[in-house]
Amino acid sequence: MDSFKKKFIEEASELIDKLEVTLLELEKNPDDPAQIQQVFRVMHTLKGNSSMFGFDLIDKFTHNLETVYDLIRSNQLQLTPQVLNVTLSSVDHLKAMLDEGNYEDPDFLTTHNGLIAKINQLINPNKGEQDKPQTNSVEFKSDSVVHTYYVMFEPQSNIFRNGTNPFYLLDELSMLGQTKVFAHFNRVPLFDKINPEQCYVYWEVIVASEQGVGAINDVFIFVETDSKLEIQKVADINLLSDPKFVDEVTQLANVQKDIGYVTIQRVANQAIARHNKQKSEVVKRERIGFKDKSAASIRVSSDKLDGLMNLVSELVTTQARLSLFAEENSVPGLGPIVENVQKLSRQLRDIAFSIVLIPIENLFGRFQRLVRDLSMELKKEVEFITEGADTELDKTIIENLSDPLMHIIRNSLDHGIEEASVRLSQGKSTKGKIVLKAYYSGASVIIQISDDGAGIDPEIIREKAILKGIIPPERKLSKKEILDLIFLPGFSTAKKVTDVSGRGVGMDVVKKKISEIRGEVEVDSEVGLGTTITIKLPLTLSIIDGLLVSINKAAYVIPLAAIDKIYAVEKEKIYSSYNNLVTLDGKQIPFFSLRKEFHLDASDEELEQVVVVNFEDNSVGMVVDFVIGEYQAVLKPLGKHYKTHDIFSGATILGDGTVALVMDTNKIIKLFAKIQTINVK
Amino acid sequence: MEQEKTSKINSYLTFKLGDEEFAAHVGKVLNILEMTKITTVPKAPDYLKGVINLRGAVLPVIDARIKFGMPEAEYTTNTCIIVLDIDLDGDSVHVGAIVDSVQAVLEIDNNQIMPLPTLGSRYKSEFIIGMAKIDEKFIIILNMDAVFSIDEITNLKVNAEMNADNVNVEKID
Numbered sequence: 001m002d003s004f005k006k007k008f009i010e011e012a013s014e015l016i017d018k019l020e021v022t023l024l025e026l027e028k029n030p031d032d033p034a035q036i037q038q039v040f041r042v043m044h045t046l047k048g049n050s051s052m053f054g055f056d057l058i059d060k061f062t063h064n065l066e067t068v069y070d071l072i073r074s075n076q077l078q079l080t081p082q083v084l085n086v087t088l089s090s091v092d093h094l095k096a097m098l099d100e101g102n103y104e105d106p107d108f109l110t111t112h113n114g115l116i117a118k119i120n121q122l123i124n125p126n127k128g129e130q131d132k133p134q135t136n137s138v139e140f141k142s143d144s145v146v147h148t149y150y151v152m153f154e155p156q157s158n159i160f161r162n163g164t165n166p167f168y169l170l171d172e173l174s175m176l177g178q179t180k181v182f183a184h185f186n187r188v189p190l191f192d193k194i195n196p197e198q199c200y201v202y203w204e205v206i207v208a209s210e211q212g213v214g215a216i217n218d219v220f221i222f223v224e225t226d227s228k229l230e231i232q233k234v235a236d237i238n239l240l241s242d243p244k245f246v247d248e249v250t251q252l253a254n255v256q257k258d259i260g261y262v263t264i265q266r267v268a269n270q271a272i273a274r275h276n277k278q279k280s281e282v283v284k285r286e287r288i289g290f291k292d293k294s295a296a297s298i299r300v301s302s303d304k305l306d307g308l309m310n311l312v313s314e315l316v317t318t319q320a321r322l323s324l325f326a327e328e329n330s331v332p333g334l335g336p337i338v339e340n341v342q343k344l345s346r347q348l349r350d351i352a353f354s355i356v357l358i359p360i361e362n363l364f365g366r367f368q369r370l371v372r373d374l375s376m377e378l379k380k381e382v383e384f385i386t387e388g389a390d391t392e393l394d395k396t397i398i399e400n401l402s403d404p405l406m407h408i409i410r411n412s413l414d415h416g417i418e419e420a421s422v423r424l425s426q427g428k429s430t431k432g433k434i435v436l437k438a439y440y441s442g443a444s445v446i447i448q449i450s451d452d453g454a455g456i457d458p459e460i461i462r463e464k465a466i467l468k469g470i471i472p473p474e475r476k477l478s479k480k481e482i483l484d485l486i487f488l489p490g491f492s493t494a495k496k497v498t499d500v501s502g503r504g505v506g507m508d509v510v511k512k513k514i515s516e517i518r519g520e521v522e523v524d525s526e527v528g529l530g531t532t533i534t535i536k537l538p539l540t541l542s543i544i545d546g547l548l549v550s551i552n553k554a555a556y557v558i559p560l561a562a563i564d565k566i567y568a569v570e571k572e573k574i575y576s577s578y579n580n581l582v583t584l585d586g587k588q589i590p591f592f593s594l595r596k597e598f599h600l601d602a603s604d605e606e607l608e609q610v611v612v613v614n615f616e617d618n619s620v621g622m623v624v625d626f627v628i629g630e631y632q633a634v635l636k637p638l639g640k641h642y643k644t645h646d647i648f649s650g651a652t653i654l655g656d657g658t659v660a661l662v663m664d665t666n667k668i669i670k671l672f673a674k675i676q677t678i679n680v681k
Numbered sequence: 682m683e684q685e686k687t688s689k690i691n692s693y694l695t696f697k698l699g700d701e702e703f704a705a706h707v708g709k710v711l712n713i714l715e716m717t718k719i720t721t722v723p724k725a726p727d728y729l730k731g732v733i734n735l736r737g738a739v740l741p742v743i744d745a746r747i748k749f750g751m752p753e754a755e756y757t758t759n760t761c762i763i764v765l766d767i768d769l770d771g772d773s774v775h776v777g778a779i780v781d782s783v784q785a786v787l788e789i790d791n792n793q794i795m796p797l798p799t800l801g802s803r804y805k806s807e808f809i810i811g812m813a814k815i816d817e818k819f820i821i822i823l824n825m826d827a828v829f830s831i832d833e834i835t836n837l838k839v840n841a842e843m844n845a846d847n848v849n850v851e852k853i854d
Contacts (some may be wrong), residue, residue: 658734659731659732
């Protein structure tokens with residue numbers, strides 16, 4: 001049972017996250033019926049699930065919320081900002097309910113009851129109507145089997161003589177289902193002319209019943225022959241559940257002497273048309289709902305996924321061995337099979353890999369909420385724009401990104417975006433802007449947070465750094481170097497500690513957290529224009545497409561995503577180069593020889609291979625001995641003993657069982673570029 | 682459970698580095714491999730010889746001689762890689778150690794293990810569990826976790842140069 005509960009909580013948290021995103025969307029477009037529908041649906045699911053798993057409190061709580069959105073979607077309630085605020089706090093409360101489970105806590109109960117009161121007030125500004133919407137929906141459900149009939153009953157005037165009371169007949173009729181009776185008294189003569197033994201009244205009845213015409217006929221079976229009776233089917237649905245229809249008919253009955261089948265039919269047709277429209281909408285909604293469900297897919301434990309990834313890795317390694325074997329032993333017919341296996345394992349790898357990736361969307365949604373609440377708290381108007389929410393990253397990376405990103409965004413809001421008056425005086429729009437953007441760049445994902453706020457003044461940073469003894473006063477630093485100081489421990493640029501940021505979690509923690517997931521973080525800022533913080537993350541490929549090269553007979557893998565082009569260059573050109581620049585395709589490209597950097601002797605080959613890789617915005621050439629070919633590398637960690645040695649992101653096992661190191665081109669270039677500048681100095 | 686069982690066993694694997702004989706508890710030893718081709722990792726410290734393929738996993742290999750501050754030696758047919766299971770900051774890490782030769786598996790009773798003499802010892806006590814005298818030979822029983830978990834070269838000897846040149850200094854200490 002506990003495992004079910006766990007699953008429920010997991011699922012409910014996901015639903016609540018989704019709810020939050022939708023609510024924020026709704027805040028922007030309060031009239032979007034699709035979103036309202038979505039909110040309603042999520043609440044409904046949540047309610048259903050919680051009652052199923054015995055979370056009664058959540059069940060009851062969401063039931064009230066659901067009612068609110070039911071009213072909104074049926075246009076009986078306006079979606080006001082107030083409603084949204086209450087809903088959002090309710091969402092928070094729901095989260096708390098899921099997290100803690102301590103429902104006895106007095107604080108909890110106060111919030112709980114307070115919210116329920118607020119919700120009830122939304123449902124019922126003037127109490128007493130509470131039951132109405134519910135009964136309505138119940139009737140609606142049974143619609144499909146109920147038909148509506150028009151019955152016109154005009155008893156013979158001497159009907160009383162054989163002991164029949166027409167009221168009993170009407171009572172009996174109303175037993176069949178819902179009825180609406182219109183009695184017509186227009187034939188009743190003046191009082192002095194009334195013969196009490198005669199019946200002057202006739203009735204028109206609208207019956208909504210599951211029973212057929214026969215049943216209605218049976219009611220009148222004893223009076224049939226003497227009375228005028230007309231029974232007509234009006235509609236295949238329950239028109240009496242449509243309040244508009246009832247109103248219209250009642251009005252008609254008041255005005256006209258009798259309504260008549262034709263009129264009823266006309267009014268009914270309108271009602272049917274209305275109903276069909278509604279129904280098709282419901283169907284449509286249901287369809288959308290169904291689609292959503294199939295897209296929401298199945299749950300798999302991450303252990304299984306890890307297992308799958310391991311197996312795929314093994315498969316890829318084995319496949320490499322098979323390819324090598326096929327190359328060495330020319331067995332007729334083996335070639336095509338090996339090629340096929342290679343193709344399939346590549347596809348399998350791609351799919352298996354994509355399974356562990358999730359879009360960054362959820363994370364972004366969380367920040368929407370953060371920005372909304374914070375900007376209200378700080379009384380700053382902020383427009384928060386997210387781009388590239390469909391960018392996919394490994395789940396663990398996304399989990400670890402949450403805190404650093406939250407910190408950066410808080411900083412932007414608190415220290416970056418100025419007060420409206422300040423902004424106005426600087427000729428900016430009063431509304432600040434924060435853009436959170438994610439996109440792919442080569443083998444990495446870039447996440448950028450930029451604001452159009454005050455920016456970071458390098459002079460202030462410098463002064464502060466000198467004050468804190470981080471840098472000596474005479475030290476000259478480039479702007480970038482100064483800005484990088486904010487990532488040092490104990491360096492908080494906040495002048496005052498606010499509730500929002502400056503709680504001790506500094507940018508140093510941000511940097512640490514990001515490097516823990518093998519990412520890099522950079523800051524760029526222009527005083528008065530704003531700050532941009534760029535986070536570069538690996539896709540955490542446990543398998544990567546690489547280029548297999550050899551240096552001094554040892555194999556290395558360079559990630560294919562980083563490679564721009566490969567050139568064969570004569571040896572002289574490289575070794576005679578004075579300033580490590582080589583001209584390729586008319587462009588001067590800096591290069592370094594990996595042989596040299598790895599402290600090996602120069603090779604004997606006449607031609608050297610220059611692999612041009614992208615480094616930041618530049619191209620850099622890396623000289624290797626041979627280019628062997630493309631290779632799918634299963635990345636294996638080098639182990640803790642090499643943890644400080646990060647120019648290699650791992651190793652991979654080749655088909656012949658030897659180990660090839662996988663280069664991290666960025667780190668290698670950085671390392672060697674540093675060495676060279678030192679040498680020049 | 683299993684951990685308990687293995688630690689109760691009093692078997693030790695002895696190996697040679699130069700003239701000296703060392704022992705490691707068998708609970709720490711996973712495997713003994715013949716010397717194979719090692720893929721060098723450029724720009725790594727000297728004692729980190731590189732990595733090898735151990736049944737599909739990448740295993741870092743450490744030259745025990747260099748690690749212990751001894752001169753490097755040519756590999757012979759007797760040179761072996763002992764695959765060790767090291768406890769590194771609470772994680773179990775596998776690492777290969779290159780030794781000159783593997784000798785034997787000996788039963789050494791706990792009461793046979795003598796503490797290091799505090800005075801005049803040539804070895805740092807944190808790396809060594811104790812010594813045992815077997816067949817008139819002294820065998821140094823190493824604390825493998827301590828020896829192989831530290832990044833730097835762990836000079837086993839208190840101070841190789843000082844020790845060799847001036848024993849008196851040690852004694853005064």
